[in-house]
Amino acid sequence: MVQTVASDAQLAFPWRECVQGFFLRYPNPQASHVLSVDVIARRIEERAPPEPGPLPRLVLCTSRLILKSGSLPSWVPRNIIQHTTSWVLEDSEVDLSADTPRVMSIWTRNLDHTSVLAVTEALTLRDDGPSTRMHIEADVRSGVSFRLLRRRIEKFGHKRYLSHMESSRHGLIWAIMRIAPHLVHNPQPQAPVPYRQRLLHALRPPFLDGYPLTPWQWLKKQGRRLRDKFRQRPTDTQT
Numbered sequence: 275m276v277q278t279v280a281s282d283a284q285l286a287f288p289w290r291e292c293v294q295g296f297f298l299r300y301p302n303p304q305a306s307h308v309l310s311v312d313v314i315a316r317r318i319e320e321r322a323p324p325e326p327g328p329l330p331r332l333v334l335c336t337s338r339l340i341l342k343s344g345s346l347p348s349w350v351p352r353n354i355i356q357h358t359t360s361w362v363l364e365d366s367e368v369d370l371s372a373d374t375p376r377v378m379s380i381w382t383r384n385l386d387h388t389s390v391l392a393v394t395e396a397l398t399l400r401d402d403g404p405s406t407r408m409h410i411e412a413d414v415r416s417g418v419s420f421r422l423l424r425r426r427i428e429k430f431g432h433k434r435y436l437s438h439m440e441s442s443r444h445g446l447i448w449a450i451m452r453i454a455p456h457l458v459h460n461p462q463p464q465a466p467v468p469y470r471q472r473l474l475h476a477l478r479p480p481f482l483d484g485y486p487l488t489p490w491q492w493l494k495k496q497g498r499r500l501r502d503k504f505r506q507r508p509t510d511t512q513t
Contacts, residue, residue, distance in 0.1 A: 277432035279412040283443060287450050289401035292408075293368055293378050295450035296399065300340075304445035309341040309359070318370070332370040340364055340382075347430060348498065351423075354390055361385040375401040389417040391431045410439065 285292055300311045315337040320330040340362040346355070362384050369376040378399040384392060395412040414431040418424040 277414040277428045279410065279414070279432070279435060279439070281410045281439065283408045283410075284402070285399075285406040285408055285447070285450075286404075287406055287447075287454070288404065289376055289378075289399065289406045291450050291454045292399050292406040292446070294453050295446050296366075296378065296380070297336075298453060299445050299449040302445040302448045304441040304448065307343050309343055311341075312339045313337070314339050323371075334368040334370055336364075336366045336368075338364045338366075349426070354418075355387050360387055377401070391416050391427055393431060393435060408443070412439075 364382045366380040380397040383394040400407045416424045416427040
C-alpha cells in the first residue's frame with residue numbers, strides 16, 4: 275500500500291525571500307544528514323503566458339543533485355542495499371514574471387535504492403501577498419516483492435518523511451533569517467506541538483537523521499553483530 279502525504283503551511287515571509295532561502299538552505303543545523311549539494315543545470319526558459327500578451331513568461335529552471343546519509347532499522351534484512359547514502363535529484367522552476375501570484379515549483383526523488391524505497395515530493399511556494407503559502411504532496415512506496423516486508427518498509431519511510439518534513443521547514447526559516455535579518459522582528463508563528471509528538475521526537479534514535487551513533491548504541495550494534503555471527507557459525511558434529 276503506497277503511503278501519501280499532503281500538507282499546507284503559511285510562511286510569514288515574502289515570496290522572494292522564501293525562494294532565496296530555499297536555494298541557500300543547505301547547510302543548516304536541521305539538515306546534518308545532507309552531505310553535499312551541487313547545481314548540475316540552470317537555464318531560463320520562455321513559456322507562453324496564461325493570457326495573451328506581448329511578452330513571454332520567463333521561468334528559471336534549476337536541477338540540483340543532493341547527497342544524503344542515513345541508516346536502516348535493525349529489522350531490515352542484511353544486504354538489501356549496498357550503502358546507506360542516497361542521491362536525490364531536485365528540479366525546480368521559478369516564475370520570474372512580475373505578475374502575481376508567482377509560484378516556485380519543486381520536484382524531488384531519490385535516484386538509488388528505488389526498488390527498496392522510493393520517495394517523490396512535489397512542493398510549491400505561492401506568493402500570497404505579505405506571506406507565502408507552502409503546499410507539499412509526497413508519495414512513499416516500496417518495490418520489495420515480499421508483501422509484509424514491503425508494507426513495513428513503506429510505513430517506516432512514511433514516518434521518517436513526516437519527521438523530516440517539519441525539520442525541513444525549520445531549516446528553510448533558518449536560511450530566510452540569515453539572508454534577511456530584518457525579518458527577525460516578524461517571527462514565524464508556530465502551532466503548539468502535541469505532547470505525544472514531542473515525546474516521540476525526543477525518543478527518536480539520532481542515527482536515523484544521519485547523526486553518529488552514541489557509545490551505547492555502538493556497543494549494542496556490535497553486540498548484535500557478534501550474536502548473529504555466533505548463531506551462524508557451523509557447529510561441529512561428532513560421528
